[in-house]
Amino acid sequence: MEDYQTGEETAFVVDEVSTIVKEAVEGAIGENSYQQSRVKQWTNNVVEQCLSQLNKLGKPFKYIVTCIIMQKNGAGLQTACSCFWDNTTDGSCTVRWENKSMYCIVSVFGLAI
Amino acid sequence: MILTTETLESNKRFERSCYLNLLPLFFIQVAFNPDEASNAVKECIEGVIGGVDYSQNKVNQWTATIVEHSLTQLVKQGKPFKYIVNCAVMQKSGAGLHTANSCYWDTTTDGSCTVRWENRTMYCVVSVFAVAITL
Numbered sequence: 527m528e529d530y531q532t533g534e535e536t537a538f539v540v541d542e543v544s545t546i547v548k549e550a551v552e553g554a555i556g557e558n559s560y561q562q563s564r565v566k567q568w569t570n571n572v573v574e575q576c577l578s579q580l581n582k583l584g585k586p587f588k589y590i591v592t593c594i595i596m597q598k599n600g601a602g603l604q605t606a607c608s609c610f611w612d613n614t615t616d617g618s619c620t621v622r623w624e625n626k627s628m629y630c631i632v633s634v635f636g637l638a639i
Numbered sequence: 640m641i642l643t644t645e646t647l648e649s650n651k652r653f654e655r656s657c658y659l660n661l662l663p664l665f666f667i668q669v670a671f672n673p674d675e676a677s678n679a680v681k682e683c684i685e686g687v688i689g690g691v692d693y694s695q696n697k698v699n700q701w702t703a704t705i706v707e708h709s710l711t712q713l714v715k716q717g718k719p720f721k722y723i724v725n726c727a728v729m730q731k732s733g734a735g736l737h738t739a740n741s742c743y744w745d746t747t748t749d750g751s752c753t754v755r756w757e758n759r760t761m762y763c764v765v766s767v768f769a770v771a772i773t774l
Contacts (some may be wrong), residue, residue, distance in 0.1 A: 562735050569739035577741045588749070590723060590768045592740040599734035602695055603727065606702035608710045611721040611770075618723075635723050637770050 536585055538617030538636040543580065547621040547632045550575040560597045560628040569593045572632060580634065590635040597628050611637060669718055671750030671769040679712040680724075680754045680765050693730045693761040702726045705765065713767065720769040727764045736762070744770055 554571040558564070572593045580589050596603055609618065615638035623630045687704050691697075706724045713722050729736055742751065748771035756763040 560735065565735065565737045566739075569737050573739050573741035577743055581743060588742075588744040588770055590740065590742045590744075590751075590770075592725060592738065592766065594727060594736065594738045596729070596737075597735040599732060601732040601734040602693065602698065602730040603736070604698040604702050604729075605725065605727040606706045607723065607725045608703075608706035609721075609723045610710055610714055611723070616721070633725065635768070637721055639773070 536638070537615070538585075538587065538619075538638075540617060540619045542583070543619045543634050543636070544621055546579045547576055547619070547634060548623065550579065551621070551623045551630055551632060555595075555623075555625070555628075555630060557625060559626070560595075565595050569595055572630070576632065576634065580636075585636075586639045587636040588639060590637075592633045594631045595628055596631075598624075598626070603629070605631065607633065609635065669771075670748055671718075671720065671752075671771075673750055673752035675716065676713060676752045676767050676769070677754055679716075680709050680752075680767060681756070683708040683712060684754065684756050684763055684765065688728070688758070688761070688763060690758070692759070693728075698728055702728055705763070709765065709767065713769075718769075719772045721772060723768040723770075725766045725768075727762075729762045729764075731757075731760055731762065738764060738766075740766065740768075742768065 550572055554568050554575060573591045576591045577589060594605065616636060618633060618635045620631065620633045683705055686708065688701050705726045709724045710722060749769060751766060751768045753764065753766045
C-alpha cells in the first residue's frame, strides 16, 4: 500500500502562485490605461486565466480567486480578509500590481480537499 | 441447537438494519445558505461603520473588525464549512472600482455571497466564500 505523497507536492506554495498571478495580470492588463468600458472584461480575464493556470498545477485543492481593479483617483481603498480553515494545509496569496492609471489587487485562496 | 442458530440470525438482521438507518446521516451534505450568511454580514457592517464618515486613520480597524465579527457569526451557525471573508472599504471620490471572483470547487455544496453596502462617504463590499468540509 503506497501512502499518498505529502509535503512539497501537495502544500500551497505561495511563490509559485504569486508568479502565476503576476503573469496573468500582465497578460490581461499590461500597460493599458483605465477604461470603464473594458474593466469588466479585464477582471474576468484575470480571474479566469489565474484559475486555469492554477488547475494545471494538478494539486488537490479547491481555489478561490478574487480581483479588484481601481482607478487611480486619490480615493482611499482598504481591504481585509479573515479565514476559518485548516492552517496546516490551506493557504492564501495576495498580489498588488499597479501601473500609471490603476491598481490591481488579486487574492488567491487554496483549500485542501 | 436449532434455536441458537435462529437467534444469531435475527441478531444479525437487527445489526444490519441499524447500520442502514444511520447511513443517511453520514452522507447528507448541508448546502451553503447565502441568505443567512448575508444577514449576518449586514448586521456586522451596520454595527461597525453604520452612520460614520470615511476616516483614513480608522479604516484599517474597521475592515479588520468587520471580517472578524462576520467570521465569528458564521462559525456560530455550526455548519461543516471552511470560510473566507473578504472586505473592501472605499472612499467615495468618483473613482471607478471593479471586483471579480472565480472559484474552482464543488458546486453542489460550496457557495458564496457578496454584500454591497454604502453610506454618504464610502462603499463597503464584503464577500463570503464557504467550502464544505468532507466528513
